[in-house]
Amino acid sequence: MEVHEKYMLRALELAELGRGNVAPNPMVGCVIVCQGKIIGEGYHMKYGEAHAEVNAIQSVENQELLAKSTAYVTLEPCAHFGKTPPCATLLVEKRIKKVVVAAVDSNPLVGGKGISILKEGGVEVITGVLEKEAKAQNRRFFTVMEKGRPYILLKWAQTKDGYVARKDYSSKWISNSSSRQLVHKWRAEEQAILVGKNTARYDDPSLTTRDWVGKNPIRLVMDSNLELSPKLKLFDGSGISIVYNLIQSKKEGLVEWVKLEQMHLEELLQDLHQRKVQSVLVEGGSTLLQKFIDRELWDEARVFTGNLKFGEGIDAPFIAKPPLETIPILDDELNSYFNV
Numbered sequence: 420m421e422v423h424e425k426y427m428l429r430a431l432e433l434a435e436l437g438r439g440n441v442a443p444n445p446m447v448g449c450v451i452v453c454q455g456k457i458i459g460e461g462y463h464m465k466y467g468e469a470h471a472e473v474n475a476i477q478s479v480e481n482q483e484l485l486a487k488s489t490a491y492v493t494l495e496p497c498a499h500f501g502k503t504p505p506c507a508t509l510l511v512e513k514r515i516k517k518v519v520v521a522a523v524d525s526n527p528l529v530g531g532k533g534i535s536i537l538k539e540g541g542v543e544v545i546t547g548v549l550e551k552e553a554k555a556q557n558r559r560f561f562t563v564m565e566k567g568r569p570y571i572l573l574k575w576a577q578t579k580d581g582y583v584a585r586k587d588y589s590s591k592w593i594s595n596s597s598s599r600q601l602v603h604k605w606r607a608e609e610q611a612i613l614v615g616k617n618t619a620r621y622d623d624p625s626l627t628t629r630d631w632v633g634k635n636p637i638r639l640v641m642d643s644n645l646e647l648s649p650k651l652k653l654f655d656g657s658g659i660s661i662v663y664n665l666i667q668s669k670k671e672g673l674v675e676w677v678k679l680e681q682m683h684l685e686e687l688l689q690d691l692h693q694r695k696v697q698s699v700l701v702e703g704g705s706t707l708l709q710k711f712i713d714r715e716l717w718d719e720a721r722v723f724t725g726n727l728k729f730g731e732g733i734d735a736p737f738i739a740k741p742p743l744e745t746i747p748i749l750d751d752e753l754n755s756y757f758n759v
Contacts, residue, residue, distance in 0.1 A: 423519050426450050426457070426491040427549045431521070431556060433462040433471070434493045439608040439633055440465045442697040445494055445524075445560035449475035451515075453488040472496055472506040476513055489517040493553045495524040495546075498532035507533035511540030519545045521553035525564040559698045562718055568688040570698040572609060573708050573720040574602065575736060576751075582732035583705045588621035593725040598751045600630045602702075605721070607633025609700040611691065615707035616642045625652045626702070636700065637661060639691075641707065643682050663687050684716055708736040720756040723748070 433448030441447075441463045449471035451459035458481070461474025469477075472492060479485060496506035496518070510518060518537055523546060524530055537544050554561055559570035576594040577583050584590035592599070606612055607628045614624065619640045627635045635658040640647065643665050647653070653660050660674045668678040679686045691699065701711060711717045720738060742754035 423491070423545065423548045426452055426489075427493070427519065427521055427553075429457070429460070430471075430491045430493045431549065431552055433460055434556060437463045437465075442466065442559065442610050443563065443695040445557040447471040447492065447494045449493075450491040451475050451479060451485070451488050452491065453484045458484055458488065468503075470497065470503055470506050472510060473503065476509065482513070486514040486516060488515055489519060490515050491519045491548075493521045493549075494557065495520050495522065495531070496533040496537065497524070498536050505533070505536070507536035508540075510537060511542060515542055517543040517545070519548050521546075521548055522550050522557070525561055527564075558718070563692070563697050567692060568685075568716075569611070569691050569696050571688075571701060571711060571717045571719075572605070572698060573701045573711060573717050573736070574605065574722070575703055575705070575708055576723040576725055577735035578725055578727045578729050578732075580728045580730065581735050582729045583703070583735045584621075584733045585729055586732055588617060588704075588733070590622070593727055594723040594751050595725070595749050598723050598725075598748045598753070601748065601753075603628045603631035604633070605700060606636050607631050609636050609698040610696045611637040611639050611698070612700045612702055613639040613641070613707070614702050615704045616640065616647060617706075618703040619647055619651055619653055622703075623651050624702070625655075625657070627658060637696065639663065639687075639699070641682065641687070645676075663690075684710060684714060688716065705733050705736055712736055712738055715758070717758050719758070722754045722756070724752045724754070726750040 430448035430450045434446040437446040444466050448462045450457055459475045459479035461471050461478055463471045496510055498505050498507045534544050562570040575583055578593055612626045626638045638653055638658055638660040640653055641663050645664050645666050654674055656673050662676045663679055665682055667676050669676050738756050742756050744755040746753050
C-alpha cells in the first residue's frame with residue numbers, strides 16, 4: 420500500500436468517529452506524521468467545536484516537530500471564519516511542511532481557497548488521495564452542497580410477498596429485533612426522520628433512538644389538513660417535531676407547524692435545507708416513499724425483507740434497479756440501493 424494511502428485510511432477511520440454529531444458540518448479526520456511515525460491525531464467531534472486539524476495539532480507533544488511533518492486530512496482545510504477560525508491558516512502558522520488532502524471541499528465558502536492559503540504559505544499540497552472513499556463517507560455533505568437539498572435515505576421493511584402492511588395498515592413486526600435495532604442506529608446518524616400521515620396515525624411511532632445510544636433525530640410528519648391526534652407520540656415533547664401542512668404555521672414547545680403552499684416534496688426539502696438539515700431518513704409509508712422514488716428525490720434506500728407472508732395488503736415501494744449490496748440479518752435480508 421502506498422504510504423499516503425496508509426495514513427489517509429487512518430484519517431478516514433478517525434473521521435468516522437464524528438458520525439451523527441457534526442452535521443451539518445462534514446466528518447473530518449486528521450493524522451500528523453513525522454519521519455514515518457504518527458505524532459498526532461484528531462477528528463471533528465461535535466458541531467461548533469474544534470475541527471480535526473486543531474485537535475490533531477493539539478495532540479502533538481513536541482510542537483517543534485510540526486515543521487518537519489506531513490498532515491493527512493480527509494477534506495480540504497477550511498478557509499473561512501465560521502464557528503471556529505480557518506484551519507488552513509493554522510496549518511501555515513504551525514509551519515506544517517506538507518498537507519495531503521483526500522477531497523476538495525465543494526462548499527462555495529471553501530472550494531479550493533483552503534488549498535490556495537496553504538500553497539501561498541509555502542506548504543506543499545497533494546490532493547486526491549483516497550478521494551472516492553472520502554466523498555462516499557461525506558456523501559450527505561456533498562449532496563447538500565451540490566444539489567441544494569438534504570441527503571435522502573429511504574427505509575422500509577417488506578414481507579416475502581412484497582407488502583409493507585396489512586390492509587388495515589397494521590404491520591408489527593415484519594423485520595426481526597436485530598434489524599429494528601439497526602434502524603435505531605441509523606436514526607442516531609441522520610438529522611431528521613420523516614413519515615406520512617397514515618404511518619403516524621396507525622403505527623403511532625416514537626421515531627426516537629430508544630434501542631441505540633445517540634441523539635434523537637428531528638421528527639417530521641406530513642399532515643396536509645392537520646387531522647392527526649395531538650395524543651400521538653410524535654407530539655409527546657420527547658424531541659423536536661415539525662408538522663408540514665396546508666393550514667397554519669405556529670410553534671408550541673418542541674412542536675412546530677409549517678404551512679407549505681402545495682405540499683410538494685421539493686417545497687418540504689427546501690424548508691429543511693434552509694434549516695441546515697443535512698440528511699433525512701424517510702421511514703414511510705409506502706405512498707410517501709414511492710413519491711420520493713418517482714420524483715428521483717432519493718440518494719439511498721435500505722430495504723428489509725422479513726420472513727413473513729401476508730397474502731394481501733399494502734404494496735411495498737418499487738425501485739427499478741438491482742440492489743448494490745445484500746446482507747443477511749438473522750432471518751431477514753437487507754438490500755441496499757444507491758441512486759447514482
